[in-house]
Amino acid sequence: MDIKLFKNALFEKAKAYGFSDCEIYYNNSKSLRVAVFQKEIAQYNNSDVSGVSFRGHINGKIGYSYSEKIDLDAIDFLLKEAAEHASINDGDDEDLNPDAKVLEFKDNSKFEASPETLINYALDMEKHGYEADERIKNIPMSITNTSEMETYIANSYGMELRQEGSYAMAMLALNAMEESQVKVNYELFLDKNFDNFNPEEHAKQGVAEVVKQLGATIPNSTKSKIILKNKAASDLFMVYMQNFYAETVHKGLSLLKDKIGENVANSMITIKDVAKHEKALLELNFDSEGTIVEDKNIIENGVLKGYLYNMKSAKKDSVKSSGNGFKASFKAPVATAPANFFINPSDKSFDELLKELGTGFIIDNLSGLHAGANPISGDFSLLAGGFYVENGEIKNAVEQITIAGNFYELLKDVLAIGSDLKFAPPQAGGSIGMPSMIIDNINIAGK
Amino acid sequence: MKTSNLLDKQLAHDILEVALSTGGDFAEIFVENTKKSNIVLVSGKTDTLQSGIDYGIGIRIFKGFGAVYVYTNVMERENLLKVAKEAAAAVRGTNNGAIKVLDFTEKTFAEKHPAKILPGTKSKKEIVDVLRNISDISLKYDPLVTQTRGAYMDVDQEVLIANSEGLWATDKRVLSRVFATAVASKGNEKQTGSRDIAGKFGQEILEILDPKYLAEESARIAVTMVNADMCPSGRMPVVIDNGFGGVILHEALGHSLEATGVAKGASEFCGKLNEVVADKKVTVIDDATIENAWGSFNIDDEGSMGRKNVLIENGVLKSYLVDRLNGLQMGMESTGSSRRESYKFAPTSRMSNTYFACGTDTQDDIISSIEYGLYAKKMGGGSVQPATGEFNFAVLEGYIIEKGKIARPVRGASLIGKGSKVLADIDMVSDNLEMDAGVCGSLSGSVPTNCGQPMIRVKEITVGGRD
Numbered sequence: 001m002d003i004k005l006f007k008n009a010l011f012e013k014a015k016a017y018g019f020s021d022c023e024i025y026y027n028n029s030k031s032l033r034v035a036v037f038q039k040e041i042a043q044y045n046n047s048d049v050s051g052v053s054f055r056g057h058i059n060g061k062i063g064y065s066y067s068e069k070i071d072l073d074a075i076d077f078l079l080k081e082a083a084e085h086a087s088i089n090d091g092d093d094e095d096l097n098p099d100a101k102v103l104e105f106k107d108n109s110k111f112e113a114s115p116e117t118l119i120n121y122a123l124d125m126e127k128h129g130y131e132a133d134e135r136i137k138n139i140p141m142s143i144t145n146t147s148e149m150e151t152y153i154a155n156s157y158g159m160e161l162r163q164e165g166s167y168a169m170a171m172l173a174l175n176a177m178e179e180s181q182v183k184v185n186y187e188l189f190l191d192k193n194f195d196n197f198n199p200e201e202h203a204k205q206g207v208a209e210v211v212k213q214l215g216a217t218i219p220n221s222t223k224s225k226i227i228l229k230n231k232a233a234s235d236l237f238m239v240y241m242q243n244f245y246a247e248t249v250h251k252g253l254s255l256l257k258d259k260i261g262e263n264v265a266n267s268m269i270t271i272k273d274v275a276k277h278e279k280a281l282l283e284l285n286f287d288s289e290g291t292i293v294e295d296k297n298i299i300e301n302g303v304l305k306g307y308l309y310n311m312k313s314a315k316k317d318s319v320k321s322s323g324n325g326f327k328a329s330f331k332a333p334v335a336t337a338p339a340n341f342f343i344n345p346s347d348k349s350f351d352e353l354l355k356e357l358g359t360g361f362i363i364d365n366l367s368g369l370h371a372g373a374n375p376i377s378g379d380f381s382l383l384a385g386g387f388y389v390e391n392g393e394i395k396n397a398v399e400q401i402t403i404a405g406n407f408y409e410l411l412k413d414v415l416a417i418g419s420d421l422k423f424a425p426p427q428a429g430g431s432i433g434m435p436s437m438i439i440d441n442i443n444i445a446g447k
Numbered sequence: 448m449k450t451s452n453l454l455d456k457q458l459a460h461d462i463l464e465v466a467l468s469t470g471g472d473f474a475e476i477f478v479e480n481t482k483k484s485n486i487v488l489v490s491g492k493t494d495t496l497q498s499g500i501d502y503g504i505g506i507r508i509f510k511g512f513g514a515v516y517v518y519t520n521v522m523e524r525e526n527l528l529k530v531a532k533e534a535a536a537a538v539r540g541t542n543n544g545a546i547k548v549l550d551f552t553e554k555t556f557a558e559k560h561p562a563k564i565l566p567g568t569k570s571k572k573e574i575v576d577v578l579r580n581i582s583d584i585s586l587k588y589d590p591l592v593t594q595t596r597g598a599y600m601d602v603d604q605e606v607l608i609a610n611s612e613g614l615w616a617t618d619k620r621v622l623s624r625v626f627a628t629a630v631a632s633k634g635n636e637k638q639t640g641s642r643d644i645a646g647k648f649g650q651e652i653l654e655i656l657d658p659k660y661l662a663e664e665s666a667r668i669a670v671t672m673v674n675a676d677m678c679p680s681g682r683m684p685v686v687i688d689n690g691f692g693g694v695i696l697h698e699a700l701g702h703s704l705e706a707t708g709v710a711k712g713a714s715e716f717c718g719k720l721n722e723v724v725a726d727k728k729v730t731v732i733d734d735a736t737i738e739n740a741w742g743s744f745n746i747d748d749e750g751s752m753g754r755k756n757v758l759i760e761n762g763v764l765k766s767y768l769v770d771r772l773n774g775l776q777m778g779m780e781s782t783g784s785s786r787r788e789s790y791k792f793a794p795t796s797r798m799s800n801t802y803f804a805c806g807t808d809t810q811d812d813i814i815s816s817i818e819y820g821l822y823a824k825k826m827g828g829g830s831v832q833p834a835t836g837e838f839n840f841a842v843l844e845g846y847i848i849e850k851g852k853i854a855r856p857v858r859g860a861s862l863i864g865k866g867s868k869v870l871a872d873i874d875m876v877s878d879n880l881e882m883d884a885g886v887c888g889s890l891s892g893s894v895p896t897n898c899g900q901p902m903i904r905v906k907e908i909t910v911g912g913r914d
Contacts, residue, residue: 037512037513037711040511040512040513041510041513041515041537041539042512042513042514043513043514043515043516043793044513044514044515044516044517044534044537045515045516045517045518045793046516046517046518046530046533046534046537047517047518047519047791048519048521048530049503049518049519049520049791050520050521051520053499063496064496064497065497065498065499066497066498066499066500067499067500067502068499068500068501068502068503068520069480069500069502069520070520074500077500081498081499084570084571085496085497085498085571087572088493088496088571088572088575089493089496090492090493091489091492091493091494115536115537119537138711138712138713140711140712140713140834175713175834182834182835183835184832184834184835221680221681251489251594252593252594252632253594253630253637255635331497331499332497333495333497367830367832367837367839368829368830368838368839368840368841368861368863370828370830371827371828371829371830371839371840371841371861372839372840372841372861372911374638374859376630376637376639377635377636377637377638379677379858379859381680381841381859381860381861381911381912382839382861382911383830383837383838383839383861383863383911399837400837400863400864400865400909402680402839402861402863402909402911404680404859404911404912443680445680445681445909445910445911445912446909447682
């Protein structure tokens with residue numbers, strides 16, 4: 001049913017249940033995804049899914065609930081569950097946003113891509129993939145995907161906010177083979193507009209990435225300088241992101257506690273979090289609590305300037321929310337997440353980074369992040385792949401190595417930053433963008 | 448168990464008919480109405496109190512070896528027929544409507560995993576009190592324990608699966624889990640330990656669980672690890688203990704036996720049926736029928752009966768895990784292994800309760816056989832690349848073995864290698880089989896799975912550490 005009608009009915013009944021204030025958070029997402037395998041459509045997924053969550057205060061305590069059923073029958077469930085949750089809630093209180101603003105942010109880069117366009121693109125990309133190199137023995141997936149989303153927040157204080165967004169994705173999974181060695185690469189392409197994609201270019205890029213991994217050997221264990229490629233850096237930061245949240249600091253789980261104003265990183269590092277960035281896929285003008293996302297420096301020339309705040313953690317520190325009170329989905333409670341969080345790139349090309357590295361390794365993929373990286377202590381030990389570099393030249397690919405180190409030490413051990421800032425796919429809230437970086441003192445475990 | 452009202456039979460029939468109108472070979476509907484509840488306490492105070500309804504429909508059409516999948520939660524007749532029509536438009540068939548939708552026959556089966564106390568029966572206050580008690584015991588265990596996290600979750604999923612071959616199957620799946628985590632701190636160092644209980648059962652979990660065990664075991668691991676030195680790296684023999692140690696099997700072998708990868712030639716076990724792939728001491732089973740086990744189910748998400756599949760018998764590869772769609776491509780029958788997180792995912796071949804069967808070596812024999820190596824007592828999660836079998840997982844509780852004796856705890860270790868190699872290198876298998884719950888994430892979303900094994904010895908694995 002229409003979300004505004006649903007909201008009115010829900011708010012009306014909430015009063016009768018004894019809620020003193022309340023909020024509805026609505027999300028709709030539409031996605032079209034095509035996967036091609038051997039010139040056939042292997043998967044075609046089309047979705048249109050909505051959900052709402054409710055929260056409100058009753059007897060001074062907040063309670064949550066959610067539903068994917070958006071009809072009048074769901075209202076009693078939502079209110080009854082939220083009321084029971086409020087009645088046993090002895091955690092910290094959280095306020096609803098009393099700011100009665102009404103704003104609407106349209107999607108500025110909206111595009112049209114028909115199912116036919118997506119299918120043909122995936123077919124083309126697969127074809128060019130096989131043509132680009134005879135060592136490509138299998139392309140398990142050639143995928144195109146478009147996503148559209150809408151978020152709507154309203155509360156009983158009169159706030160009403162809407163934000164739209166969309167982006168396109170293409171992915172080519174490639175298996176290359178030479179002398180019984182198999183190498184796999186998933187090349188992911190993201191853009192605000194599907195029209196910017198070119199299947200032949202994507203295929204060539206993907207193929208180049210996988211064939212250069214052939215001939216990989218296991219190097220001897222050593223301690224070395226590495227170039228951490230942009231994508232791998234984003235993956236690593238994803239695990240440690242939570243340490244920048246005031247919420248984590250308050251729980252005593254972040255080692256960045258009491259470090260504001262101190263050097264926590266090499267002085268060449270500046271980390272920002274902003275509502276929009278030309279390279280980021282989504283604009284995030286407000287967070288899930290309805291706070292306007294503020295552009296800020298988290299680390300400025302190596303010095304920690306502040307944390308990411310939601311309303312609850314901001315209240316604790318008597319500051320304003322930084323607009324980072326995002327929910328992972330409509331089902332999740334308000335937590336903290338970045339909007340568009342990135343390390344400021346320099347103007348150094350990748351070739352310049354290679355020269356500066358001299359001898360060491362390029363690490364361009366990391367796996368097992370949910371297992372091999374301890375988000376609290378900062379220790380990580382991760383399966384990695386990449387290349388051995390000697391005197392600024394790539395010698396050969398390396399495989400089956402682990403790289404080990406500590407995130408906090410890594411921030412200080414950055415020796416150079418590249419220009420190739422790249423944002424990862426959006427997660428809860430926004431996304432993380434990183435340039436490639438040279439890092440010192442990484443333990444490489446191989447033979 | 449009967450469920451009703453998920454979808455009108457006539458409407459289901461009409462949807463399937465529209466779905467097949469452009470030449471699809473087979474069409475299927477999956478509808479669910481799922482209530483979930485989630486309670487988290489941090490150091491004894493409520494942190495997350497959430498519950499809700501997941502509700503929607505997924506429609507799948509097969510054409511050749513490909514499939515179209517659409518899902519929505521706008522459940523009005525008009526929209527569902529529109530969505531089915533859009534899905535049908537993506538089927539590039541020529542033989543329009545050649546396949547007819549057969550009349551539905553209700554599938555009947557015995558409930559093998561009854562829930563004694565349905566979710567929503569006990570008050571949330573009672574659940575909070577149980578978690579708080581666990582937290583109190585943990586915090587008292589050792590002064591180094593500075594924080595706890597206790598989590599309770601339950602799921603009550605009603606599903607309907609109907610297909611163009613006349614299947615009409617309904618099921619109710621109830622799951623519960625309680626998870627206790629302790630954090631130990633020493634200077635800047637923090638380490639966590641956890642222990643859980645989980646099953647395909649209801650709120651009787653609150654009566655079955657042993658609060659003292661959950662609290663003390665999680666605290667013991669955290670305290671042991673915070674006092675441990677960093678693990679040395681290198682290649683060495685590794686002993687992997689029972690229970691969640693089976694994650695090595697799950698990651699290194701299980702995923703590579705899923706038809707998802709095998710059908711596309713993207714598994715190192717392709718074309719190896721009836722070949723020797725492991726030491727003859729190794730037998731691997733995936734069993735969805737274990738009563739009330741976390742990874743069990745009556746019927747899979749295509750409506751096939753869950754069953755016990757022997758994957759490797761005495762070192763010989765006997766079976767893959769096969770779903771209907773990939774089975775077509777492989778020329779194999781479904782093994783009742785098709786699963787999905789929710790209507791938002793097309794189902795595919797997945798594991799249920801997967802374990803190494805017992806061997807005859809004793810645990811003492813295994814430990815004392817090692818001059819220098821790692822004893823991985825408790826494993827964490829991991830990941831695997833099915834095409835190459837390369838895996839990586841974390842050791843949450845580890846010890847160095849020296850001269851046949853467990854010498855000292857070490858932290859920060861991870862195990863990396865290739866599945867086929869590790870499988871071939873397992874040379875001792877003990878007799879203390881146990882299973883532990885995990886949540887496995889893959890193509891069709893996150894599904895509950897059990898990992899299990901007795902203690903095993905692997906001749907040599909690369910251990911990633913820091914020194």
